[in-house]
Amino acid sequence: MNNFPFANQITIPEALKRAYAHWNAGQAPMAEQLARQVLQMAPYQPDALHLLGLMAHAYGKPDLALDYLRRACAATTASASYCSNLAEVCRQQGLLTEAEKAARRAVAQDPNLIAGWTNLGIILQESGKLDASLECLQRVCALQPANPEIHNNLGNTYKLLNQLDAAQASYRQALALHPNYPEAHSNLAFLLCDLGRFDEAAVAAEMAIELNPHLADAYLNLAEIEISRLRYVDALRHLNALMAFAPQHPGALAARAQVLIKTERPQDALACARQAVSVAPDNARAHNTLGRALQALDQHEQALNSFDQAAALPGTVTEEAMTARALLLLEMGDKEAAIAAFDRTLAQFPESIRVTMARVDTKTYRADDPDIALMEAALTHAIKPTLNDQMGLHFALGKAYLDSANSERAFYHLDRGNAIKRDVVVYDAEKTGQWMRQIAATFTPELMDKFRRAGAASDRPVFIVGMPRSGTTLVEQILASHADIFGAGELSALRFAVDGVGSFPDDVARWGAEDFARVGRAYLSRVDDLAPHALRLVDKMPANFLYAGLIPLVLSGARIIHCRRDAVDTCLSCYSKHFAGEQLFSYRQDELGVFYRDYQFLMESLREVLPQDRFIEVDYEDVVDDLEAQARRLIAFVGLPWDDACLDFHKTSRVVRTASVSQVRQPIYTTSKGRWRRHAAYLGPLLSALGIDQSSLDKAEPA
Structure with missing residues (x-):
């Protein structure tokens, strides 16, 4: 039917012509009215459906837009440009499989359709089909070399292929053609972040936001720059600015969850990650982030499922999700399954450098x-x-x-x-040393005596403290093998409890009994839900040595185990380990040695004031030489009957989320004792900082 049953009896082609003219002139109500009148006469008319789809998309109604565009493209007479537009809307909704199908149909119908090839290239890029994406976008670039958007898109594919020089050249070409192109500035910022040029990256991201205050990717890239610089408060500030105008942005929700994981707020991270998945159920990155949040909360099976979902969805996070799954299996103690998972990842991503690095501890x-x-x-x-x-x-x-x-x-x-x-x-080594000396001066015999009964009464907490890599994980594993002891891993609960009351140690001298008790109660409130039936809970945060003087005052029944190890072996182990967390003192040999001596001074000072019945020191070398004697000493110290399982600690099934994840799965071995001597020629700055005379190493005993 070609005519309207209205005044003027205009034809459907004329009505469509007028509708598109009204839309292009910004007269949306008239355009919509005419398009709907067309559909009253011809319900499957593709041009009217397409126009309504464009309008729905423009007005932020993606589901409605998809419905109209799908119906438009169902017609055999639908133009190639309609299929291309459907492809782009599907891509924006994360429906990459459908998007690719629509884009391929578009370029098959019209091999000269620049928009179709561009959309296909971007869809393939986001699907992780990078070689095919590169071929598409290079084709478009050859056809339109003066188009800045094409150079920008080409740069994105080069970046995903790790061809960073080519990516940078493409972004800079886009900016040469269009200096005020916000997306190119934003993408250049992300690239510069990967190159470690953080100040330049921040300038580029801020320029993108200045040019387009609603460019979501620019805020995400600026947040990533701050995360790379360990400035988590600033990262959250940028994400909050994004979510002020896009509260349901899945990328912002996922990025926020990642920052919350890094700042040890796993429950908040989980809520944020779940929201990201709810908003974008087909978004692989959202599922991957959910897996990490669940992992942080020890919900391991659910985390594995989330990593599986992320790996199964189209996108560029498949390798990352598969690797995360393998690493989680390693944490869970299933080394064989972890190795198999790494092998599967390498089969899908041959010679993957990231997988090769990730499996180094296997x-x-x-x-x-x-x-x-x-x-x-x-x-x-x-x-x-x-x-x-x-x-x-x-x-x-x-x-x-x-x-x-x-x-x-x-x-x-x-x-x-x-x-x-x-x-x-x-990192400022001098300020760190001053801080530790201030802590030592704060905990005087008078203070310890005055408030020795002030804290919350609980004999459940057992704190393992010391330098990283000093045997803390080994001691925890021995204790956690006991039927009545729960190894909680490295908790930040004490630091959070202290931070909630005031500045440490500055304010301690002004505290009264109630302040100490309040810190103790705050700590217990954070750990009470962890294995509530266990008689003892082991908190193995090595850095809690900073709070060792405070612990007896806030938790009058708590026990402290100080782990010690040969100074050079400890520092070498720190220097050679790529920690998941941030050990800011460990990245220069001289600073590492200075930190060790400051730590040593603090513990020597605290040893004089800590209650003898609640504080013991365990040497790693003694545990290695006589496991049973030291294990029995530990169990007696925490006030529990002996359990033979403590001698078979390497068989205990529990998650270990530290740099010692592989070592504690093995029986006691002695090869780490004094291993630094084999490498003494390369440890000059460390030995000097520790005060060890290198000229007499052959005569000296280990430090």
């Missing part, structure tokens, strides 16, 4: 291990990895060469990996 390297050659080649390849990946490669190769007894190559890489990390963090 193996002991020999000199001829092919992974070593693969990682060395990645560092010398013309296409450089991102700065984070370069750092990870250096640490992984450092470990591999230490395993294979090649000290020279090990420290070549460890020095470079640590230097990259040190350039990112802000």
Whole structure:
């Protein structure tokens, strides 16, 4: 039917012509009225459906837009541009499989459709089909070399392919063609962040926001820059600014959840991640973030399911999600399953550098291990990895060469990996030392005596403190093997409880009994729900040595176990480990040695004032030499009957989320005792900072 039953009896083609003219002139109500009148006469008319789809999309009604565009493209007479538009709306909704199908139909119908090839290239890019994406976008670039948007899109694919030089060239070409192009500024910011050029990256992201205050990606990139600089408060500020105008943005919700995980607010992170998945159920990154939040809350099976969902969905996070799943299995103590998971990931992503780095703790390297050659080649390849990946490669190769007894190559890489990390963090060794001396001066015998009964009464908490890599995880594993003891891992509950009351240690001298009790109650409120039936709860946060003087005053029944280990072995182990958390003092040998001596001074001071019945010190070397005697001593100290399972600690099934994840799954071994002597020639700055005379090493005993 070609005519309207209205005055003037205009034809359907004429009505459609007028409708599109009204829409292009900004007269949406008239355009919508005419389009709906067309559909009254011809319910499947594709041009009217397409126009209503465009209007729904413009007015923020994506589901309605999809419905109209799908119906428009169902017609055999639908134009290629309609299919291209459907593809773009599907992409924006995360429906990448449908989007690719629509885009391929568009370019099949019209091989010269620039928008169709562009959309297909971007869809393939987001689907992780990067070589195909590159082919599409290079084709478009050849057809329209003066189009800045095409250079920007091409840069995005180059970046995902880790061809960072080519990506940067594409972004800069886009900006040369269009200096005020906000998306190109934003993407350049993200690239510069990967290169470790954080100040330049922040300037580029801020420029993008100035040009387009509603450009969501620019806020996300600015947040990522601040996360890379460990400035989590600033990252949340940028995400809050984004969510002020886009409260349901899935990328913002996922990024916020990641920051909350890093700042140890896992319950808040979980709520945020669940919201991201609810808003975008087909978004792989949202599911991956949900997996990390669940992992942080020890909900392991649910976390594995989320990683599986993320890996199964189209997108560019498949490798990341599969790797995260393998690492979680390693934490859970299922090494065989973890190795199999890494192998599956490598089968799907052959010669993946990130997977090769991630599985470093699953193996002991020999000199001829092919992974070593693969990682060395990645560092010398013309296409450089991102700065984070370069750092990870250096640490992984450092470990591999230490395993294979090649000290020279090990420290070549460890020095470079640590230097990259040190350039990112802000750390003042002198101020840190002053702070520890202030802590030591605060906890006087008079203060300890005055408030020794002030704290919350509970004999459930057991604190393991000391330097990282000093045997804290081993001692926790021995204790946690007891039927009545729960190993809670590294908790920040005490730090949060203290921060909630005032500045530490400045305010301690002004506290009264109620202040100490309030900190104790705040701590207990954070841990009471963890294994409530266990008679003892082990909090293995090594850095709690800073609060060792405070613990008896806030928790009058708590016990403290101070783990000690040879000073140089401890520091070498810190220097050679790529920690998941931030150990700001460990990225320069001299600063590491100074920190150790400051820690040593603090513990020597606190040893004089801590209650003898609630404080013991355990030497790693003694545990290695006589496991049973030290295990029995530990169990007696926490006031429980002996349990033979403590001697088979390596068989205990529990999650271990520390740098010692692999070691505590093995029986006691002695190879780590005094291992620093094999590498003494490369430890000059550390030995000097520790006050060890290098000229007499052959005569000296371990420090």
